[in-house]
Amino acid sequence: MTETRTETREETQKETRQTPVRRPRGPRRKYALLDLAAPVLAVLFAMAVASVALLVIGKNPLAVYGTMFAFSFGRLDSVAAILYKATPLIFSGLAVAVGFRAKLFNIGVEGQYLIGAFCASWVGFAVKGLPAAVHLPLVVLAGALGGALWALVPIWLKVKRGVHEVISTIMLNHTAFLLLHYLIADVFMDKTQVIVGGAGSPRVRMPLMEPTALMPKLHGLAALIGVDLPSHSSLNWMLVFGILLAAGLWYLVWRTPFGVELRAVGHNPDAAEAAGINPSAVYFKTFLMSGAIAGLVGLSDLIGHFGYLDIDFPRGYGFTGIAVALVARNNSLGIILAALLFGFLSRGGLGIQVLEKVPMETYVILQGLIILTIVVFWEVIRRYVRARQKREEASADAQC
Amino acid sequence: MTNTTPVLQLQGITKRFPGVVANDRVTFDVGAGEIHAVVGENGAGKSTLMKIVTGLYPPDEGCIIFKGRPVAFRSPGQAIAAGIGIVHQHFMLVDAFTVAENVILGAEPARLGVIDPKTSVRQVSELCDRFGLKVDPAARVEDISVGEQQRVEILKVLYRGAEVIILDEPTAVLVPQEVEELFEHLMALKGQGKTVIFISHKLDEVLRVADVITVLRQGRVVGTVPAAEVTRERLAEMMVGRPVLFDLKRGPAAPGGVVLSVEGLTSVNGSRAVLDDLSLEVRAGEIYGLAGVEGNGQTELAEAIMGLRPVTGGRVTLLGEDVTNLSTGEVRRRRVAYIPEDRHRRGLVLPMTVWENVILGVHRSPEFSRGGRLLFRSILSSTEEAVRRFDVRLASVLAPAQTLSGGNQQKLILAREFRGDPGFILASQPTRGLDIGATEFVRQELLNARDRGAAVLLISADLEEVLSISDRIGVIYNGHIQAEFGRDEADPRTLGAYMTGARTARREGGSVAS
Secondary structure (H helix, E strand, C coil): CCCCCCCCHHHHHHHHHHCCCCCCCCHHHHHHHHHHHHHHHHHHHHHHHHHHHHHHCCCCHHHHHHHHHHHHHCCHHHHHHHHHHHHHHHHHHHHHHHHHHCCCCCCCHHHHHHHHHHHHHHHHHHCCCCCHHHHHHHHHHHHHHHHHHHHHHHHHHHHHHCCCHHHHHHHHHHHHHHHHHHHHHHHCCCCCCCCHHHCCCCCCECCCCCHHHCCCECHHHHHHCCCCCCCCCCCECHHHHHHHHHHHHHHHHHHCHHHHHHHHHHHCHHHHHHCCCCHHHHHHHHHHHHHHHHCCCCHHHHHHHHCCCECCCCCCHHHHHHHHHHHCCCCHHHHHHHHHHHHHHHHHHHHHHHHHCCCCHHHHHHHHHHHHHHHHHHHHHHHHHHHHHHHHHHHHHHHC | CCCCCEEEEEEEEEEEECCEEEEEEEEEEEECCCEEEEECCCCCCHHHHHHHHCCCCCCCEEEEEECCEEECCCCHHHHHHHCEEEECCCCCCCCCCEHHHHHHCCCCCEECCEECHHHHHHHHHHHHHHHCCCCCCCCEHHHCCHHHHHHHHHHHHHHCCCCEEEEECCCCCCCHHHHHHHHHHHHHHHHCCCEEEEEECCHHHHHHHCCEEEEEECCEEEEEEEHHHCCHHHHHHHHHCCCCCCCCCCCCCCCCCEEEEEEEEEEEECCEEEEEEEEEEEECCCEEEEECCCCCCHHHHHHHHCCCCCCCEEEEEECCEECCCCCHHHHHCCCEEEECCCHHHHHCCCCCEHHHHHHCCCCCCCCCEECCEECHHHHHHHHHHHHHHCCCCCCCCCCEHHHCCHHHHHHHHHHHHCCCCCCEEEEECCCCCCCHHHHHHHHHHHHHHHHCCCEEEEECCCHHHHHHHCCEEEEEECCEEEEEEEHHHCCHHHHHHHHCCCCCCCCCHHHHCC
């Protein structure tokens, strides 16, 4: 996908004129190396800036970063933890990115995944007696449908009434959370919980999901390639699903007619409309797709780890997903890498807190800096590439 | 070269932008009290040069000598203070203010910090009298015509004491009568000792009004010549760098059956009717030219026909089928080609590649996709062929459309729209902003399509364009067709009278039937 093109300009032209049949690669492919260099440089730059913060609190940045890497990559359980933490972020990054491609700002992934998790949880405990091969897909489907359902209102309001999706999705995030509270604590609260030893209070959670609704762990797959995952790791097949989904979305966006429509509407809805594409329909489909993907965000935790939905279900994946998509510039492969980067920062942050006595906030600072620098670096490179292309066209004009 | 002393001398002005040299060692003198035209194609560097002269950009190299002394303006304010003012193509006026208020804006005569309205009106009417510029100082700008608004812009620079007045494409927005008046004003300014720099690419106008002409091509001065010693053909050749054919190949019209029929079309924008009971017919094998001052419903008519704007009354019929209020996709399926007036807004998706732009709209046809998958082999060979046929100059069909020049972008739209031999072509301002070469190309393609039997509706604000290739001409004013003419009955003055609304409602619909 990121094949590098090394032909010179003259060759490119000759090729264009003489051999019309070629697989198209995006215009950026030619500058793929720059694309890869930017994030790496940005991360290094961000680390350098964060060093200042470390020096201020009297820590040696080299030692801190050293520990961060050693802790994150020196232990198998750390690697598993990074992958596990990255899993929901892959989904949320993809959900945001697919919307971004059509210039739809789905800030509502946060609410959509909570609703998706609820729907999945409900199908997981209320439907009984099905084999796992049926039940599990049904649970995943319920998650997707729940997310899509929560995306339906904002996109309907946008297409029919011109309500900006940022406003409506932000508000629906709050609604989703409060609704979830009500559903978990009141309507579906598991009253059958036995309090061990008669002390304490029951967990505020929904009933336990059926074993047939749970996602198998990745230990078996890891064993095949000779890796012995620690038994306490919750790494599960949602990771593989997320990677496949990333590949599928890449194909959809770049290789299908719908992808052409999606990007055309995203870049210029007026021109798309004049060409005979119905922008409203594209917005509608894209946003529902974004919502459906968002509905899968919480599933790795829900059916890969907890097995029930409780009031403390992890939050914030939706917002981190925006950062992931931004850093990855909506590129599928980039989203996987960005999610891994965020997973690494979070795991490494834990490591330096325990081993170096550096406050956990360092990781937040680093994450913020990385987002900022990557975005800036990429903008700089984008302008450079644009100027280069202009020059090439200008010389093409002059030669003909 | 001139027999007067130079008031403004440009010496070796060079300006580079990333990837291009906009001005390359530009050197020429502008004599005091002359009308000096600067002509060149789009992208020849005229605008950049004027921005440098008026202090908007600093030159990379070279110097400007004004009244014998080197100057380096750092802002348009400094330039006007020194005596060089510019009238931009797009007016910069406050609509809700009066003429006098607009003129004094930014240089108000004030006493103790309070604006003195009487003095300002008096000063402005004195200026009007002195230079013979007819405009009511007390009128609101929103109520006066475009020609009058341009006079307000000229008054603004005169009020600030300009000795050199630069007019950037001043005739682009005017109807023929207004152009005449503008030229009289320029002569009057010259008579009063002012120097006028006239930026244009319309050669006939330049030859009529200018004393001296400087031709720019690709940022360089090709030559500075007295207007009396040069012909239109010679000027065009200097601009383009090769001889230009002014006469397009056009055979006699052979109109067939009615392809497009618009009956009583009405469309309302808010409370205003932008299309008012508009009717017209376009036949196979003819070009129907729609002339009119911009903003009289041309945009809305095109959008209504293409299904981009809801119609509140009337009917649009294509080949006998009612297509009123159908979606754009459904209209297009009837072999309709559409060249939108704004190629950046409606015509192309600039960040997307050339091939994507070429298949846009037909990307779901079996030729280009099957089973939800794009067929790149077919797409690329088809794109290459279209690009070759329409002579689109590009480095690669994989490059984004925004890397193409304006003329090549327009050719790209033609390449897309003319595929599959359209039966009806709606061409809206098809040559706007194009240079002579590209304009010639686009017009010839429209004529060729007509000769192949297509019905062409040409909407253009360029009267010369309408007159040069149309078989029939309608004039639109306030969303209504005011008059229709056969090719031979139309002349600029008559059309102009209908375009401004000075004359209304004349119908000669029958004159086409052959």
